[in-house]
Amino acid sequence: MDIIRILSEHFRDIFGAVKQRASSPIVGTFFISWVLINWKLVYYFLFSSEDVADKIRHIELYYIDVFPNLYLPLAFTATYIIIYPLLLHLTNTIWVAMDNLGKRGSSYFIKNRIPISKEDQRRLFESMARQEARYKAALKEKDDEIDSLSQSLNFQTESLRRAKSTGFSSSNSSKFDMTVSDEKPTLIPDVYKVIESVDGKFRFEDILAREMDLDKDDTLHSKELSTYAEIIKMIVKRYPEPWKIQELTILNGGRQNLSTAAVHSNAKKLISKGWLIEIDFMDAKSLAFTDEFVEKLNSVAIG
Template structure:
């Protein structure tokens, strides 16, 4: 039964789509118009139904013009010619229709305007008495307001006169009070100046005492270096006066003079013990040579004096004295130590990138020195780059196992202008290598 229902439903849908088609419907209508006489005889003709059908069938001939050609021509005219005829008729009628519609609108506007004037005149006539009462009341209120304004102006003028007299009395009183205050302030300022001068003198005295105490506190470290250096060069039967020995120590640590060294409160045993390197530049050896010339030492040169001072710093304080380039070379070798580079994995930027990978047990490649700079107030800074490579875990999808790392190694100034402390690493960038790039 479902198949039969679907069959009839499909047939009904097909017939409906054909009947509602403009071509089919127009053709059937045109055919009916061309063969109306045959259809009338078929429906209302004389005789039985069978005879009428036979007569209708006999009257149809495909060769007749009313069978195919006529209906087809009417269909084409209806579908293609009639829309153009209707379009031309509408265009021909449009000016007349527009003027007719405009006249009708103008007539409606005139009617509404006349009706509005009539309504307005009627309302105005109805409100004449109310308007008159309102105008009288408004005039009365204006008179009362003007009277109150005049009274208020009079009262205000009197109040201003009294206020002016009060201000005059107050100004006179304030002038006398200000004179008294000025005299008191002058006296207090003089007392304050005297106290300030006394406090300044006491402060300068205390500052001098404090500076002398700091110098006394720093003197053991300076004296120890001078005494040790004096004993070292005495083994070679060379004797220098204390001022020359002090100049050697001051020049080695980058001070302009021995007095500058004594004025530096940071020059003490504690700072010396924190110093790892003592860098020097091209000015150190000429300063040593100048000291030897001033003391007329002819058999020994500045290199000999440098070796003595180098030995003292190394033995007594574990300080390596070297040129800046020498310090850089030693640090490059120290940084490429396996443990030093593995410390990079503990930094926050590298840990963040490791969390994005699927690798463990990272190992570091050798670090390449990118750049280095030295500042006598900040210290020595070296910039490195390296790569950390891990072992990929098999149970995880591959997303990278190499991290490119850039880091700085800072040696801060601990003492003087050339005394450098222990180095500290600081990771500046860490990026997981992107293997979607063909170059990788």
């Protein structure tokens, strides 16, 4: 009984594997095409009254040919596998197009046959248009909110990564992890207003000129100083999010347009000074303040 059970399980596995292979489109298509092309061979073998040996000899003499037995079924199978998905996609496309056409026809019929006055009809469609506009406005508002939250989350993640990579020793890391958010300096409110005021602008540009070794009275140095100041102001406006590197317009005794490449080149000098860092934010090269420069700006604002 054990032998019978083992053999039955073994053959059941074999039949299952054969069934799985036969159910594939390639095997099934090849088998059906082979039977259709070689139907005379199949008919003779199944229904001829001759004995098996004579059938085999007759088949070997008259029906064994590599072209109908192999090449034609393979060609039919390849054609079917290539053409069938295209036809299926085409019919689905036609179906969807006709369905949409039918819906538009029904909408047109209802619009022109609806048993109400033209004035009521106009008010009805205006109401529908207003509802659609409100829906689109609400959807855009939610999309903008999602984008804003996503950008804020990405920036906070990047800030946390930078904070953790500042070089704490492993023995002190657990102690500093609990306090890093408290110790990390943040820009005080209204910094932008301060550095745009008369006194604040003077202190701000004085620090920039001194730290960057520039002469405020020199024409060339003055333009370079204005470029640095404008880049920093753009980052202050976006704080705490990074500022995407882009074109700038500098007003310093005239109007000067800086390309993105020129802005990036000037920003590299501030990066080498240790004031800015360059990061990828929302798939764009962006600039953010270092902790050192946040403290420096805070000192300017405090006076």
